[in-house]
Amino acid sequence: MRLVFLGAGEFGLPTLEWLAQNHQVVGVVSQPDRPAGRKQALTPTPVSAWALANQVPLMRFEDANAPGAVAQIAALAPEAAVVIAFGQKLSPALIGSLGKLAVNLHSSLLPKYRGAAPIHWSVIHGDEEAGVSVIGLAQKMDAGLIYAQQRLSIGGRETTGELHDRLSALGPGVVGRVLRDLQGGQLAPLAQEETQATRAPKFIKGDGTAHFNQPARLVRARINGLTPWPGCRVAWRKTGEAAPRELFLRRAVETAGGAPGGAVPGSMLDGFRVACAPGVVELLELQVPGGKILPAADFARGQGGPLPGDVLEPWTG
Secondary structure, three states, X not given: OEEEEEEOOHHHHHHHHHHXXXXXXXXXXXXXXXXXXOOOEEEOOHHHHHHHHXXXXXXXXXXXXXXXXXXXXXXXXXXXXXXXXXXXXXOHHHHHOOOOEEEEEEOOOOOOOEOOOHHHHHHHOOXXXXXXXXXXXXXXXXXXXXXXXXXXXXXXXXXXXXXXHHHHOOHHHHHHHHHHHHHOOOOOOEOOOHHHOOEOOOOOHHHOOOOOOOOHHHHXXXXXXXXXXXXXXXXXXXXXXXXXXXXXXEEEEEEOOOOOOOOOOOEEOHHHEEEOOOOEEEEEEEEOOOOOOEEHHHHHHHHOOOOOOOEEEEOOO
């Protein structure tokens, strides 16, 4: 099929690569290059970089809904379109230029977690499973007809970054199935159950911390869910030091048994364990700002802790 692909982030790359191998991708539409890194050099999106490297026609629009942009896309005469992590809402005029069917690959089991950060929230809420949905495009956010879904289990130590990559790898199979159904005239979409819809708002840097006066399962889920971005940043109050140190908690696991009686939530116990309310989490990976992510034991050798008696508090800086 003649396809147009609209996307920006890494989440869509496995599907884009599969589409290019199995269909005719006549154009890729992405966002303009943005400043990135310490030097703020103009940098293409991952999707733009892929298109340039693979010599696939690339269009970069600040507003893909502008009449000129719609005309350029329509001129490609696509039979269908796939949209993944594009970052712009598509107007009816643009959707109408995309052929017989335009679908979006969304990283949740809709109608659960409509919004910008479904993977984060599925980990932070301690869900046992996640998945992807292929939906039609609608003017209400992530509310289109469901054409296909696929599920997987979430590991107890899995971070948002790791789950992102595993969900991304589901894209080729589930999108490919929908395109085969389209070609065979076998599409059977289902309407979403609106009463079951939940939201997954995006995160900002200031959201990246944890409160230890919560049950251990929620603390563990939040640490893992904030990794790699925005990161779970805490204030490390080291015994004998007046000023707290800045510390990133990068991976944790809930442990059996509770904290000793009278242990203050956030206080360090033996074995890199932290008291919660109730329960205990074990810190598996740590990082100082600008440093490498290290296993807790390696980190402690270089940084002198955190040790029993130290306290971790929510970051407020």
